[in-house]
Amino acid sequence: MNLFDRFILTLYSLALVVISLFVMAAGLNLISSVYIETAITEMYTSSQVGLIYFATAAVFFLVSLRFLFSSMRGGSVSRSHTAPSVQRSNEYGNVQITVETLESLATHAARRIRGIRDLKARIAVRENGTAVHMKVTVDGETPIPDLTQQIQQAVKERIETIAGVELTEVTVLVSEVAQPGSGSRIRRVE
Numbered sequence: 001m002n003l004f005d006r007f008i009l010t011l012y013s014l015a016l017v018v019i020s021l022f023v024m025a026a027g028l029n030l031i032s033s034v035y036i037e038t039a040i041t042e043m044y045t046s047s048q049v050g051l052i053y054f055a056t057a058a059v060f061f062l063v064s065l066r067f068l069f070s071s072m073r074g075g076s077v078s079r080s081h082t083a084p085s086v087q088r089s090n091e092y093g094n095v096q097i098t099v100e101t102l103e104s105l106a107t108h109a110a111r112r113i114r115g116i117r118d119l120k121a122r123i124a125v126r127e128n129g130t131a132v133h134m135k136v137t138v139d140g141e142t143p144i145p146d147l148t149q150q151i152q153q154a155v156k157e158r159i160e161t162i163a164g165v166e167l168t169e170v171t172v173l174v175s176e177v178a179q180p181g182s183g184s185r186i187r188r189v190e
Helices: 003-027 033-045 047-072 074-080 099-111 144-162
Strands: 085-090 093-098 116-126 129-138 167-177
Touching: 003 047, 033 047, 085 099, 085 116, 093 099, 099 116, 099 129, 099 144, 116 144, 129 144, 144 167
Parallel strands: 129 167
Antiparallel strands: 085 093, 116 129
């Protein structure tokens, strides 16, 4: 359900709460019957008041139809909420591998490389293929060009071997160099 539908549903629900409270109060004789009779008489005698009641009822009717039809298409809506995945076909049928699984494989492969302190992997599934975007923090002791090349190679090999998903690219963003004292040894010269 998109944001507009949620907003309309909230307003619709609030209006129904007010109407329900009014009907319950009238049923318990908490609202004078004179007030109700006056409102009904005003609706029949004044064309402007009648038009307002008609417009309000028409809006409620249209909103009700919208929610009714969107609930009938519930099967297609629920399919759109499944986890994003990469789909592969073979002679036995279809296989879907979730993006989270591929991210886990990429993270596991990159963590094995010496010089990585922290990392985050994101998978982008596009029409032209699947890409991995890595954001890493390095220790500052290993040359960054060598380190990023090792990451790219390890992630590509791991995902293609384990998941059978061919990657179009593996990009690496070195976001930070870890400072001494944040888990690394400080070398002292005496």
